[in-house]
Amino acid sequence: MSEQRSREIRLASRPVGLPNASHFELATVPVRAPGDGEIVVRNEWMSVDPYMRGMMIDQKSYARPFQVGEVMDGRAVGRVVASRSPQFAEGDYVFHMHGWRDYAVAPAEGFEKVDPALAPVEAFLGALGAPGLTAYVGLMRIAELKDGDAVFVSAAAGAVGSVACQLAKARGCYVVGSAGSDDKCSWLLDEAGIDAALNYRTCGDLTEAVGHAFPKGIDVNFENVGGPHLVAALNHMNTFGRIALCGMIAQYNDVTPSPGPSNLSLAIMRSLKLQGFVVRNHLDLKPQFMAEAGALIKAGKLKRRETVEEGLENAPRAFLKLFSGENFGKMLVHIA
CATH class of the missing domain: 3.90.180.10 (Medium-chain alcohol dehydrogenases, catalytic domain)
Structure with a gap:
């Protein structure tokens, strides 16, 4: 060589x-x-x-x-x-x-x-790699997803978010995702099959838009963005809701640390679970994920x-x- x-x-x-x-x-x-x-x-x-x-x-x-x-x-x-x-x-x-x-x-x-x-x-x-496994770990282990949960996914058209949306839908959940363009929102609705999609750039007040999308509140927030998305989710979490903290891309390039959500006290008032995770600490779930994701791909229920x-x-x-x-x-x- x-x-x-x-x-x-x-x-x-x-x-x-x-x-x-x-x-x-x-x-x-x-x-x-x-x-x-x-x-x-x-x-x-x-x-x-x-x-x-x-x-x-x-x-x-x-x-x-x-x-x-x-x-x-x-x-x-x-x-x-x-x-x-x-x-x-x-x-x-x-x-x-x-x-x-x-x-x-x-x-x-x-x-x-x-x-x-x-x-x-x-x-x-x-979809069959680390992003897909990250979505699976965040939903199944960290957020303890239950059939029929109301799920909010930020950055829903991204590598992790798009799989998280489809895994949740496969379990009969009501799923709303946020994305940054109308094209992405259309794909989430037409291809990923979620129930509602919010263009966070044009929806106006994000907290208000999330509230309209979740009239009965949020059970699970799969958080990829942080910042205003996390604030909006916290405002509409149900009691005993679960938040899987996967990413904070809104803050990755901040020169000075961003302040935490001003409404974080809701986590106490509503008995919320907020847990961060790194996929490499949960590799024991990979065989289970590959079996489930592979079956969904073959059935045409997990789009890439x-x-x-x-x-x-x-x-x-x-x-x-x-x-x-x-x-x-x-x-x-x-x-x-």
């Missing part, structure tokens, strides 16, 4: 506020031959996700932050092109955490075989929507689109 070259995206500097293209750099390196127990993977698809914004900051978190001058990491799917491990053969498709590069060379233990017969391989970065940027060199642009709301469903980069 010594003659093969691989492009990779590195963190050039740490952003303050909203990142831009100058915080990334493209480099080219040789692809080394695999050692004993290692494989070489030609990446075909990679994921960009909001959580990566936190990894660009040098602060304690649930994972090691990206290092300035080093290649970034993230979820990817590719094909094995060389193997010195009995676990994988050339031609196998695998999922792994060595994205942001053309080729990945690493011990086989860090890779997981995926079945292209179940769904297109890029689905294992979205993806936004694709072509070329590794455009990965930073794809990442930045997450914060302007330009992604529709899962944001992916098609590398090859």
Whole structure:
């Protein structure tokens, strides 16, 4: 492999506020031959996700932050092109955490075989991957979803939110989602099959709009946005309601910390449960999720929507689109 070259995206500097293209750099390196127990993977698809914004900051978190001058990491799917491990053969498709590069060379233990017969391989970065599992964990374990619950999902047309909406509908729930465009709201109604969709950019007072959508109150809030969305949800939560705190994308680029919801005291008055979670702490649910999600996909009851940027060199642009709301469903980069 010594003659093969691989492009990779590195963190050039740490952003303050909203990142831009100058915080990334493209480099080219040789692809080394695999050692004993290692494989070489030609990446075909990679994921960009909001959580990566936190990894660009040098602060304690649930994972090691990206290092300035080093290649970034993230979820990817590719094909094995060389193997010195009995676990994988050339031609196998695998999922792994060595994205942001053309080729990945690493011990086989860090890779997981995926079945292209179940769904297109890029689905294992979205509906059948971590975003889908995140939706499942948040609803089933954190929010303890019950059949027939009234469910409010923010960022409902995103990678996680769109799956959360459809999983809840599959259990007979009344589901309302928020999104940032009429096109996204139409997809949520016509394809995802939810009961109501709110365009938070045009609906006026969000708390009032959420109240109209939930005349009997909210049992479960799957929170991806925070800020005014969390305030609105809190105002309309039923007694003993549950809030799964999955993301706070409205605050990820704040230079100074945002104040907490002014109505948080409602959590006490209404005996609410608010719990944050990180999907990596709940991987025991993956077999259960794959069985349920796979069955829904085969039955046509779990629809996928993806936004694709072509070329590794455009990965930073794809990442930045997450914060302007330009992604529709899962944001992916098609590398090859």
